Amino acid sequence: MDNDLHLLRTYIERCSNWGRWGEDDQIGAMNLVGPEEVRRAAALVTAGKVISLTLPYNQHGPQTGSFRANPQILTTATGTDHLAGMQDPLPGGFGPAHGFGFADDVLVMPTQSGTQWDALSHIFWEGRMWNGRPASEVTSSGSTSNSIENLTGRIAMRGVLVDMPAHRGVDSLEPGDAIGPDDLDEYLEAHQITVQPGDALIVRTGFMKARRGDWGDYAGGSAPGLSLHTAPWLRQHDIAAVATDTWGVEVRPNEIGCFQPLHVVSLVHSGITFGEMFDLDALAVDCAADGRYEFMFVASPLPLTGAAGSPVSALALK
Amino acid sequence: MDNDLHLLRTYIERCSNWGRWGEDDQIGAMNLVGPEEVRRAAALVTAGKVISLTLPYNQHGPQTGSFRANPQILTTATGTDHLAGMQDPLPGGFGPAHGFGFADDVLVMPTQSGTQWDALSHIFWEGRMWNGRPASEVTSSGSTSNSIENLTGRIAMRGVLVDMPAHRGVDSLEPGDAIGPDDLDEYLEAHQITVQPGDALIVRTGFMKARRGDWGDYAGGSAPGLSLHTAPWLRQHDIAAVATDTWGVEVRPNEIGCFQPLHVVSLVHSGITFGEMFDLDALAVDCAADGRYEFMFVASPLPLTGAAGSPVSALALK
Amino acid sequence: MDNDLHLLRTYIERCSNWGRWGEDDQIGAMNLVGPEEVRRAAALVTAGKVISLTLPYNQHGPQTGSFRANPQILTTATGTDHLAGMQDPLPGGFGPAHGFGFADDVLVMPTQSGTQWDALSHIFWEGRMWNGRPASEVTSSGSTSNSIENLTGRIAMRGVLVDMPAHRGVDSLEPGDAIGPDDLDEYLEAHQITVQPGDALIVRTGFMKARRGDWGDYAGGSAPGLSLHTAPWLRQHDIAAVATDTWGVEVRPNEIGCFQPLHVVSLVHSGITFGEMFDLDALAVDCAADGRYEFMFVASPLPLTGAAGSPVSALALK
């Protein structure tokens, strides 16, 4: 445990971006995405393809309900009401229907129950979050700093797909399989991709495909994922965002006796935005087909005031 | 009333796209956005600017609660819990904290309580919705056709801003002010813009700016907006989507004795996707500054299975 | 199937109370509980004991989430916020704290996710509900008749416990075990109890005890319960309410090829209120100890306007 903490502190020291973009910064490594990066990302859209990276939100999602529930979509107006003549007068006080009808619904979902971004206010380490802000700023009224709405209007950038199971010739990495910095280097070299500051690294493990529809402990259990030891690599390459097809980005069980240590180093200290449960299967098929593993990645979160995360309709455009 | 219905039926006949993209189509005029349209939209991103068009989602939004409530973001883990030592062991059964902590939350919101897309399953006319599908397909379990997730992975297209109050030299159009087809033509000519098939027409009335923070009856009350008489214009120009800074796209009170007749003609029959309560103020400032009223518009809805609408993190990229 | 439907229709004819309390009645057999029945129930409170019959409402309840989710209790103010000094000024706009703090929360739960009453609007048979009201009156805006708030301020009555596993010398009846009219007669005779018009029949199967905490398919799966053939018995004895420790009162799988036929006969046609997932274990222990199986039963539902059911804090007082 002492050695583990020592390692963690060493990585934190090596990888910290606290203060790099000013004391008041609330977006972290997303600062690396400026107009030039946006422009270059858009220039990747040469085929006019748009690929969704988001899992459907409904009651059949990956959550078990013991900690987070799956999304529920509840109804307040329906076509069957309209057909039965029960929308005349119209709900909402809008008067006689004269043939008009409508449907309406309400969404109830943990912000992190499906495809989602972690806000920089999502994780604390020893009382602090990104840029040294005190954890006390995140109350049951929401967070006054680093919350998810700071990333709204951003996350339009270059994305690079790392399709590790395809590279290794397997359907899926297994729980406990860690993707290390050497794996990333080897993969990128093999695919002749150079990552650039401000890129989003989109890492596919195949684990969503392996568990889709029969989720078991997909959300919260053991999983393949990034090794803690990628933290310096991510920092050195100035990656702005990482997203995976697993619930927690990093490999589980964790490699050291600290919970989610890559979150602690890379999210809390490097300020890298983490995306989880991204559905990368269609993108992987497309990249294998056209041989292009880079794309415009647009995945702006909802401006949920003060929230620690957000569902997202993420797109890869090529 | 008879005359009103007659007019409505005339417009429906002139503007209907039912069957145009096959009997099974569920995305309507969004079919007009193909790879070429996506590619051309991306080519508009020359400055690398990204502008959010989404209103914050929180309890201080425009809803009064009598029909729809404002979004609520509720908490299940906080920084204050972490600081008080109450996340050790970690919630969710994740064992000892060893310095780690996290925040988490749950979103409860009517899908149409803020910036949002109407699904093509949102509106019925005489028992039918887009493409002639029966309203009976929209039940309290959600819709089996035309629902919002069909538009996920789409809505990456060219957008054109019509900033009508700027054009007229006023802060805001007034409730009841209708924007007609001649107004659109005049505006576009004045700004030397030619709309193209598959465009999104983004119409600013100034009414959100006028009411922001002191909403009154902004949501559900009288409002400026598009005239019913723009329906043939929208159909003729093959507009794929329309979004405004008002709650209901079209002018209120309605111009004829039918509720939301433009929805009936253009959404139900032309299959045009309607967006409401888009926050267009920052975009308007930017367009006035650089003189460019066209942009890449990316606004993919969340894949809420079966839902009649979705919140959206909408972006204009230039 | 033809025989099954024939039997069902025969029972419906024999057991129907439609019209018995007027065309406009919305409370059914609860009409049988008048002042005299209330008075006699209260007279049973001789020892001053109060026993709760309600299962805790939380995320560890019996629901699997595929149809109904378990209750979620979400937080908007906490003691940890107060301790961290983050409630000064007080949330809600109440000014400086001066040492004051508070906690607050939001409940999200399917009305039928735990211990609960079915409203008389909960079940339909061939387009009609209790007293012949059309099913069309139950829309996604709620029900305009027979809904749960009609029973609020009622359900203070005599209760009689039928503890069938104790009688049979087993821990729990098994899924598929039906309790028939002869079983009820034998039990009541053995315990020297005479049921009276307006009684609540509280039937324990032991199945909640058998599944508590490791619920499996407790909610929605096979279960012991009342036989369809008790319908005439319930009607003949003018029972006003039935509650069990199972999810659906009646035995599962159903005894004939119709879904929940006892609901169809006794709830829809006799107008008997059904209670489900009542926690009867503590009551059973108490009744075995003092030999008294009758008590004052107070279990008024929440007045949830238009709802098809309600959670309830049910009490047995002796």
Place this chain on the structure above:
Amino acid sequence: MDNDLHLLRTYIERCSNWGRWGEDDQIGAMNLVGPEEVRRAAALVTAGKVISLTLPYNQHGPQTGSFRANPQILTTATGTDHLAGMQDPLPGGFGPAHGFGFADDVLVMPTQSGTQWDALSHIFWEGRMWNGRPASEVTSSGSTSNSIENLTGRIAMRGVLVDMPAHRGVDSLEPGDAIGPDDLDEYLEAHQITVQPGDALIVRTGFMKARRGDWGDYAGGSAPGLSLHTAPWLRQHDIAAVATDTWGVEVRPNEIGCFQPLHVVSLVHSGITFGEMFDLDALAVDCAADGRYEFMFVASPLPLTGAAGSPVSALALK
């Protein structure tokens, strides 16, 4: 302010029950309700009357939504779905309908949005709640002590109605009108009532009647209510619970420069359970008619695990 705090501390010292029922007690003054008190309360049920004291829960309740929203009841199955043939097969995987149908719904409500009990975990004073438990025990996971489920299976006791506007010959007390200890004594003497240890004091101000349906700032604004100076009276008479027809029991604006000081003294330190927004109008009419202001009061909260409050179906039985 110094004087105010001095007074508050004096009252706290005079009125504290911390430790009176043991270090581990979590129900406070409800300990005063034992078998004898329950028995005597039941003996008051001589006429067989049952009167509901709970306001309907729906979107037209007293909340404005800026802090707490009104209850929402959302639908997952309807009679109109059944009529349209859309429940065949049945939702929930229950197979063919064969004429069967059902309605179902989901409740979303702040626990304190309507008629409700405050848990003893609802209020903190200088870091502590009832019986000296630290506020840190109330986290965004709920409270591990003093939470509302501790009161479930209780609150079956004698209630005494203090109908102050009737006594004063007015329709309603006005905002700022305080009911002091002398007022209580005079009222009780005039009505020849002697309060007893373990009683619930039910105080009507008329303010709910004055605001019903046009709520304005009823919830959270100025209001009539109990004076801080009743704290010693409540403690001396060993009142176990207090409920009023206002949002906050005590008079608003507060009489001293501390927020809700009666909560601080009587709830936090005396351990008296507070009930708010009780609908006392029907009870008041009944008491005036029969001249009996005492009754059996049954108002057990829902066992919402860890919650700071609960809606309640409260009854007066006479």
